[in-house]
Amino acid sequence: MLSPAIMRSNALSPMQSSSTTAASTTTLSILPDAAKLVFRGKTEAIEAAGAHFGVKPSLEACRFAAVGGRSVHWLGPDEWLFQAVNEDPIEVFGGMSAALQAQACSLVDVSHRSDGIAVAGPTAALVLNHGCPLDLSLKAFPVGMCTRTVLGKASLLLSRSEEQVFHVDVWRSFAPYVWQFLDEARNLS
Amino acid sequence: MLLINCPYCGSRPEAEFANGGQAHIARPADPMSLTDDEWAAYLYMRDNIKGLHHERWRHANGCGRFFNASRDTTTDVIKRTYRMGERPEAEHQGAKP
Amino acid sequence: MTDTYRVRRGDSVENCNAVHFTFDGKSYQGLAGDTLASALIANGVHLVGRSFKYHRPRGFVSAGSEEPNALVGVGATQSRYTPNLLATQVEIYDGLVAESQNRWPSLETDAGFLNEYFSAFLPAGFYYKTFMWPRTAWKKLYEPVIRRMAGLGRAPAEPDADRYTQVFAHCDVLIVGAGPAGLAAALEASNSDATVILCDEQAEMGGSLLSDRSASIDGMQAAEWARAALDELRKRSNVKLMSRTTAFGWYPHNFVGLNERVTDHLSNPAANQPRERLWQVRAKEVVLAAGAIERPLVFTDNDRPGIMLANAARTYVNRYGVVPGKQVVVFTACDSAYRAALDLKAAGAKIQVIVDLRKSVSGHWVDKARAEGIKVRSGSIVRGTSGRLRVKSAQISNAQGGDAETVACDLILMSAGFTPSVHLFSQSRGKLSYSEELRAYVPGESVERERSVGACKGLFALEGVIESGARGGRDAATKAGFSPRGERSYTVSAQSVGADAFIGSVMTDHQAEKRAWVDFQNDVTAKDVRLATREGFRSIEHVKRYTTTGMATDQGKLSNMNALGVVSKQIDVAVPKVGLTTFRPPYTPTTFGSFAGQSRGDLFDPVRKTSIHSWAESQGAQFEDVGVWKRAWYFPQVGEDMHAAVARECKVTRESVGIFDASTLGKIEIVGKDAAEFMNRMYTNAWTKLEPGRLRYGVMLREDGFIMDDGVVGRMATDRFHVTTTTGGAARVLSMMEDYLQTEWPDLEVWLTSTTEQWSVIALQGPNARKVLEPLVEGIDLSADAMPHMSVREGRICGVPTRLFRVSFTGELGFEVNVPAGYGRAVWEAIFAAGKPYGITPYGTETMHVLRAEKGYIIVGQETDGTVTPDDAGLGWAVGKAKRDFVGKRSLSRPALVREDRKQLVGLLTTDPKVVLEEGAQIVLDPTHPIPVPMIGHVTSAYWSATLNRSIALALVRGGRSRMGEELSIPMPDGVIKAKVVDSILFDPKGERLNA
């Protein structure tokens, strides 16, 4: 009765082949799918959420914490993004909402809302600075930092996982623009 | 491009923010008890300050929070930013129209 | 041609490297490192342009970015052609193609030169006075003629083939200008952990040091010291040196725009190089070391080719090894021209005479000139010149008048002193103060975190300049939070040129001032400026606009102070009281490409596409822009035009089933125990009693009572709502909700999350919709009883999770299938396949519009325009009358919002059913009424309805609901259209179809 299993599509998959091949030292790659949940709520609730998830969420602004494929990004004083790479959103959401039933909070599955890009290489910060107005020096934007910001005319979540590796999480319909923008920037820088 | 100190995230470029108009205009608790003139004043009347002005900003492309900023409209110097619910340190300056 | 004026090796050019280029089609040879100006001068070419208004022959006045005359067009092809570049800044390379501008048929014989013979008819304000009447002549006659005669370069005929980028950068200390002050500042500031950016507009850094053959620093010749200092800076990892980079604008909070010209000087740029890079630098501290610009003297016929600034000539000789002339008359009001004369003499030029405006002259440079046998004539002026395409002689007399002596020459050097470049300081809102001594404005109190050093601060003695730069550099690093290591000392050996200066016109005979140029590029004379004051203009801002002095592309870098001087003297008011024109960015002309950066072509705006977009594309859909979304507009089959396609899509959907991509709808998940209370406050409707599993159409107002947005809302659980918004309103609605939540009702336990892009939304509409969907759905009973109109269920479709809405925007039985966006296209294709036996059609936004219009459903932004209340739109039923408060409620009882003659939504049926009205057309009662005809409303939507086989329309009409049956008029250019007012629901008024 049901059609065969449906494959999830990524808004960026068509981009990869169209990208320039010039010898830029910065690479762009598509991050694997993940279960992504937006948590919003009170402090007691975020602690409970973290305990269930197995990653202690940062209460400090603009920081993320990660354990294995799971991470929690601070998005705002009452908002965090829970990510579990290559996990089933339904399961992660189900488990979390059960654990948070008594808590004053909101949990929303946004696994398909965005796609991810890794920007890596010695000039990754310079490439991002073609559209992102933030100071991306290690001093101002250390490893472990994350924030929503802008790149050109798109809004996105930017985080630094290593000195030379940034992750960009961007809403699906803006993802091709961001990819193309970064691709041009890395080839002109 | 202004540099605005978000009370949650720190100094950020203006591109991440959206201006939210004059600050400290509370929505009346019971609008239906207001006269038409009182309600119109709440809806439409705003200061046009030359000098220190308290205004709302939202860190729209950041933490998403609304907050207040005291900005000198003649120099664009932002004297202070503070969270919603807090009071400004100084009153409006400058002549009102 | 050989470069006969190249007299020796210049520091900035490589003698062994010949470079070939063309100017106005003629081939020339220069040396690597030459500017177009130095190379042309080396070839004896001085005539390079025609002036703006009178087409007078013009030559090089300067050697830098202040050049008013030598504007050229550069580029061998249209797609790489740039007009209005300065020959004094253009670097030559093999194959460079340059041309002069504003001349016809040629530079030497220009027809527009006739303008000069009519110059008596072109005084200040001529355009304002002459072309006022008759009004109609402006467009047809005056403007085209003036445009042909005036104007600068021509626009390229093809799109720019180059690419441009923009980069945001941050540093602790930004230093603008790499002359002696800037270099010293950089050496000091970077002798710490501070990150330093040093930028300079020239190809080679060093500023005035590069033209100085007499001074020495730390035992080195000035230029040599500059190169050593740059070597040292280059070694420091905390320093970024940026040449060919102009700091063109200052923006609030130490945000400075730099334009880096990356490839303009290369004959073969690499493919991955942008032509220009616009750096947006946020600096903790800024050191302005922008230097000073030499001022021309204003005397009759001071604009002939071969008359240039004294220190420009010094630069040509010392840096490029070219003498701009061999018989030289010098006219000066300060000592620096003596130094220039001596440098030219050393290079072999004959200095005929130095004419000095000052009564008594003395000092090192004067003495030296005299000692070398140069004739010095003090208390005198050059009061006229001769030579049509190149200066031939100067007439010299006492400053007060008397007989004139004619001296032959091919070069006149002039200098009235220096004007500090306070542009960026002034843009930063710093206050300027006038220095009587320097006859110039200098920086006063700072507003931003910056300091001026060196010549831009009014310091002209090298020792003081370097000392000031070093101190500024240390101060900047310290204030940025660093501790510069140790102070170094600089041993400077240089003779001062003093600070004497002059502003205004040197002429005592005002009649002769009609050809004494103040503004070379805009052809403004001292007489014009004087005339403006006589006609009553007092403020320099007014004089500027009336005469256009300072309004050319050089923004008055050479002319502003002289114009001020003329006005000040004429009305006998001190210079500071006359005022000062505002300095605005950009400092020098900056390309549009640079400002656009990467925002062009595909990257001009993000183009948002749904995950179903690629399917629609493969089916040949036409798309329309909705904000930055691309939405499928209609799906034409072979041979169909839009009309036919839409008619077919409507028919199939009404008779069987249609499928529509509604993914762009905004979506917000509202969760928390106070979710219903929050909904009550934000929407006009009542939400408390809406049961989980049910949908409701919600209307949202602004606080002023007008409709802001609408959408269907599903209650997923007692504490969870799935809210939809209009496509364009998604961000606005979420922002307004956050605003109320954060600022007015922070006590509510409810949180908002945007889910617009989480869900693909597939609308399946038509009597067969259920039959198509049923086999694909798991865990949901789709029957009318189990799942009535306006309900929502969660389950699976094609194996993936879905929130299934039973809802209709067409008036037919309908469903909206929400699935996670990554599955959108696959689910769409499965549904489409399942619909094949029923003849399913995909439909686009046009059909969606027609179907909803037949049902009288409004579209926010089409039926509403920000002045429409729910009652106006016929949505009074959606307003919860019993609610104490909601956003906009209080406004609904304001007198203007309850008037009976407000515009109300009605249907309109044209008398001739074939005629489709035009959206936006005005509606009147009596089309024969004399103009202006009172208008009582306008058409908001109008379509051909295939279902009703006639045209339909919706309109907002004054008191519309009480006009049922009335005939109204819609006057159009080709006649009046009559239409009858009817109810806005034109099809299935009882709504039986959607409950099927």
Ligand SMILES: [Zn+2]
């Ligand atoms: Zn913030």
